[in-house]
Amino acid sequence: MLKYILNRLFHSVIVMFVISFIVFFIMFKAGDPVQLLLPPDATQQDVIEMRHALGIDQSFIKQYEAFLKNVAKGNLGTSFVYGQPALDVVFERLPATLELSVLAMIFSIIFGVPLGIIASIKPKAWYSKAIMFLSLSGISVPIFWTGMVLVLVFSVLLGWLPSSGRGEVYLFTSAFTWDGIKHLIMPVLTLSFFQLALILRLTRTGMMEVMMQDYIKLAVAKGVPRRVVVYYHALKNSLIPLITVIGIQFGQLVAFTIVTETIFAWPGTGKLIIDSIQNLDRPIVVAYLLIISFIFVAINFVVDVLYTFVDPRVRV
Amino acid sequence: MKRLSVAVAALALVGTMGVAKTLKVGLASGAYTMDPQAFNETATNSILSNIFDTLVRFDENIQIHPDLAVSWTNPEPKVWIIKLRKGVKFHNGNTFNADDVLFTFDRIKNWKKSGFKGKVSMIEKVEKVDDYTVKFTTKKAFPVFLRKLTYVNMLDKETDSGKSDEWIGLNPVGTGPYKFVLWRKGDQIKFKANPNYWAGKAKFDDLIFRVLSNNATRTAAILSGEVDIINRVPVVDVNRIKSNPNLNTFVKPGLRLIYLQMDQFREKTPYVKSSTGKNPFLDVRVRRALYYGINEDAIIKYIMKGFAAPAAQFHPDVVVGHDPSIKRAKYNPAKAKKLLAQAGYPNGFSVVLDAPNNRYINDAQIAQAVASSLAKIGIKVKVNATPKSSFFPKTGRQDTSFFLIGWASSDGDGSSMLDGVVHSKDDVKGYGRYNNGKYSNADVDRLIEESDANMNPKSRVKEMRDAQQIAIVKDQSIIPLHYQVDIYASSKKIKFIPRTDSRIWAYDIK
Numbered sequence: 001m002l003k004y005i006l007n008r009l010f011h012s013v014i015v016m017f018v019i020s021f022i023v024f025f026i027m028f029k030a031g032d033p034v035q036l037l038l039p040p041d042a043t044q045q046d047v048i049e050m051r052h053a054l055g056i057d058q059s060f061i062k063q064y065e066a067f068l069k070n071v072a073k074g075n076l077g078t079s080f081v082y083g084q085p086a087l088d089v090v091f092e093r094l095p096a097t098l099e100l101s102v103l104a105m106i107f108s109i110i111f112g113v114p115l116g117i118i119a120s121i122k123p124k125a126w127y128s129k130a131i132m133f134l135s136l137s138g139i140s141v142p143i144f145w146t147g148m149v150l151v152l153v154f155s156v157l158l159g160w161l162p163s164s165g166r167g168e169v170y171l172f173t174s175a176f177t178w179d180g181i182k183h184l185i186m187p188v189l190t191l192s193f194f195q196l197a198l199i200l201r202l203t204r205t206g207m208m209e210v211m212m213q214d215y216i217k218l219a220v221a222k223g224v225p226r227r228v229v230v231y232y233h234a235l236k237n238s239l240i241p242l243i244t245v246i247g248i249q250f251g252q253l254v255a256f257t258i259v260t261e262t263i264f265a266w267p268g269t270g271k272l273i274i275d276s277i278q279n280l281d282r283p284i285v286v287a288y289l290l291i292i293s294f295i296f297v298a299i300n301f302v303v304d305v306l307y308t309f310v311d312p313r314v315r316v
Numbered sequence: 317m318k319r320l321s322v323a324v325a326a327l328a329l330v331g332t333m334g335v336a337k338t339l340k341v342g343l344a345s346g347a348y349t350m351d352p353q354a355f356n357e358t359a360t361n362s363i364l365s366n367i368f369d370t371l372v373r374f375d376e377n378i379q380i381h382p383d384l385a386v387s388w389t390n391p392e393p394k395v396w397i398i399k400l401r402k403g404v405k406f407h408n409g410n411t412f413n414a415d416d417v418l419f420t421f422d423r424i425k426n427w428k429k430s431g432f433k434g435k436v437s438m439i440e441k442v443e444k445v446d447d448y449t450v451k452f453t454t455k456k457a458f459p460v461f462l463r464k465l466t467y468v469n470m471l472d473k474e475t476d477s478g479k480s481d482e483w484i485g486l487n488p489v490g491t492g493p494y495k496f497v498l499w500r501k502g503d504q505i506k507f508k509a510n511p512n513y514w515a516g517k518a519k520f521d522d523l524i525f526r527v528l529s530n531n532a533t534r535t536a537a538i539l540s541g542e543v544d545i546i547n548r549v550p551v552v553d554v555n556r557i558k559s560n561p562n563l564n565t566f567v568k569p570g571l572r573l574i575y576l577q578m579d580q581f582r583e584k585t586p587y588v589k590s591s592t593g594k595n596p597f598l599d600v601r602v603r604r605a606l607y608y609g610i611n612e613d614a615i616i617k618y619i620m621k622g623f624a625a626p627a628a629q630f631h632p633d634v635v636v637g638h639d640p641s642i643k644r645a646k647y648n649p650a651k652a653k654k655l656l657a658q659a660g661y662p663n664g665f666s667v668v669l670d671a672p673n674n675r676y677i678n679d680a681q682i683a684q685a686v687a688s689s690l691a692k693i694g695i696k697v698k699v700n701a702t703p704k705s706s707f708f709p710k711t712g713r714q715d716t717s718f719f720l721i722g723w724a725s726s727d728g729d730g731s732s733m734l735d736g737v738v739h740s741k742d743d744v745k746g747y748g749r750y751n752n753g754k755y756s757n758a759d760v761d762r763l764i765e766e767s768d769a770n771m772n773p774k775s776r777v778k779e780m781r782d783a784q785q786i787a788i789v790k791d792q793s794i795i796p797l798h799y800q801v802d803i804y805a806s807s808k809k810i811k812f813i814p815r816t817d818s819r820i821w822a823y824d825i826k
Contacts, residue, residue: 016429030705031705033705036708045746053428151532163544199742262530278705
């Protein structure tokens with residue numbers, strides 16, 4: 001196990017190293033941030049001084065070398081635009097994005113799995129058909145539209161929920177205050193629709209496949225109670241693909257909350273990264289992508305470990 | 317009964333006294349820093365103007381008013397003596413005096429990352445005469461001096477000297493009507509009224525700026541009453557907001573001109589294909605043909621939905637140097653065709669038009685409309701719309717033949733555009749940094765340089781107008797399209813005053 005962990009760790013470091021190089025190179029080629037940082041009345045001398053102060057008057061190799069040296073000291077550089085350490089800027093925004101993603105994932109699992117099971121047991125029943133129809137719309141309706149309709153109905157017409165922003169924050173999250181929860185409801189719903197539908201459909205398919213297996217038939221024939229058959233024998237065996245997808249989807253949620261964050265003016269990292277790309281704020285872009293790739297790597301690791309618990313045949 | 321009336325009276329008291337008044341503003345973009353000397357950019361400047369004071373301040377029509385300076389004299393062309401306001405305190409209780417002024421100007425000058433260097437570059441030295449008198453000496457006679465000062469926010473020497481730039485970027489201490497409370501990046505910035513503000517406490521106890529960069533989100537926030545004011549009202553939502561009985565809309569002409577610039581220095585220009593193989597833009601008749609051949613009225617009507625003002629010259633009318641005699645000519649494709657034929661291009665030519673797609677209001681669509689207008693006079697235009705981060709470097713190295721760009725005369729004075737866009741490119745003297753079409757006319761250069769150092773407002777304006785007569789009326793060095801306008805919406809419960817400089821100055825809002 002220890003050897004496995006070390007091996008994975010080594011791989012992750014290489015992945016992140018390669019990512020940093022690629023991003024650094026793309027941002028180097030993308031253009032000159034000083035053109036955007038200085039107002040039109042700046043002189044050529046100001047431009048030269050600013051370039052020097054930001055260290056972007058050096059060759060690519062020199063700049064990347066300086067970057068690696070700083071990384072070794074735990075410093076990912078100072079943002080060109082915000083003037084603050086890049087890691088601080090990203091970490092300040094990360095809790096808002098994680099909060100949204102985690103809650104959306106929990107919501108999707110809590111509702112997606114049971115609904116999927118219900119729809120799989122009696123697939124021909126009217127309620128199963130209704131669930132499947134709703135899940136189809138969850139998959140096909142664009143997030144942007146869902147979000148705007150929620151805002152229109154619950155904020156503009158009814159005035160029940162705030163249309164945007166993050167409410168009162170307590171201990172890094174707004175989920176502990178009433179004001180915070182009110183602000184969370186619509187973004188979390190918007191973000192979960194697609195995930196919920198996906199999880200629901202995967203659960204249903206998985207369950208229907210497993211329910212046809214011989215050991216299920218045997219269990220039923222032996223007179224094992226239906227509840228035990230469904231929730232113990234069948235569900236457990238259909239979990240592996242579900243866990244894989246949930247893992248991948250969680251990474252997607254963290255990395256692609258941008259649309260939801262934009263609609264609800266949610267101060268997460270999605271908005272930050274788009275702004276930073278537009279402003280050619282390289283330290284922020286590099287720091288953000290490194291953190292996101294680290295999250296992906298970590299999720300994959302957790303998923304692999306979870307396999308061994310769900311299915312003892314899997315060995316890491 | 318008596319007890320009841322006492323209770324009612326007590327309730328009434330609570331109702332009138334206890335409630336703190338809050339002003340909530342929804343902004344299209346937020347602040348990048350709380351350091352007023354770091355990033356010179358409208359949204360950041362606008363927010364920070366509520367915390368910091370300057371020596372002189374613009375009113376809503378971009379005219380100069382005393383702020384921390386009570387009076388000033390200009391005894392010699394290069395010397396300005398400024399008397400400071402007495403009894404002004406910073407938010408932490410420190411006294412404002414001449415040392416703070418010196419510290420402020422020193423920091424901009426010496427800090428390599430300051431975006432405000434252009435505002436102080438003409439200042440040779442700043443000296444303290446006494447605690448409340450400061451003497452400025454400029455490198456040469458400098459008529460725009462006071463207007464430049466409106467961008468220099470006064471810092472507290474005791475607080476900020478010796479502090480890191482990161483610290484100053486998070487801990488603003490000024491003398492303005494509002495004090496800093498908190499900044500949740502990307503979400504909101506909260507200020508509270510400064511009870512000791514020298515002009516009296518502001519009407520609103522709390523001031524909250526919320527960042528609502530998505531257009532539909534901003535509209536939803538004002539419609540649902542969550543904010544009291546929004547800026548940059550999306551044009552498609554103006555009617556929706558107007559129909560709401562609780563809301564007002566405001567349209568304020570801005571300072572930004574949108575225009576076309578073209579290569580006027582190369583015999584062969586990289587992105588033109590013409591029958592002669594030459595650069596057609598060298599011929600003034602071709603440039604004038606573009607002016608007559610672009611249907612600007614249609615651009616304003618269909619692309620800007622009426623929210624723009626047609627332009628015929630460099631400066632809008634509030635800007636010093638505007639020439640009322642220059643009027644926009646009528647759209648005249650027949651005349652344009654004739655001019656092209658005279659210039660030797662009866663069948664037109666083809667050209668690539670570079671434009672940003674995320675910098676100005678509807679920038680890429682305007683470029684498309686220009687292309688379809690010019691197609692009618694035989695000029696085939698291919699639009700190359702790119703993000704500003706690649707557009708500005710590309711045009712900056714003149715890797716373009718024809719481009720759409722904008723210029724805001726943010727000092728309220730025409731010199732910034734004349735110096736930056738119209739004067740021949742001259743890196744040594746610091747002229748023409750944005751003259752990437754490299755238009756060059758010695759007479760215009762001379763007039764601009766003279767007007768830049770002319771302390772007589774009347775003859776100065778004459779020189780600026782003369783320069784413009786040559787550069788626009790005679791040479792058509794650029795093709796002006798329109799001036800942008802700012803659109804705001806506010807709740808009818810408050811009295812909002814839109815400003816030419818696009819800032820939200822909460823102290824004037826009642």
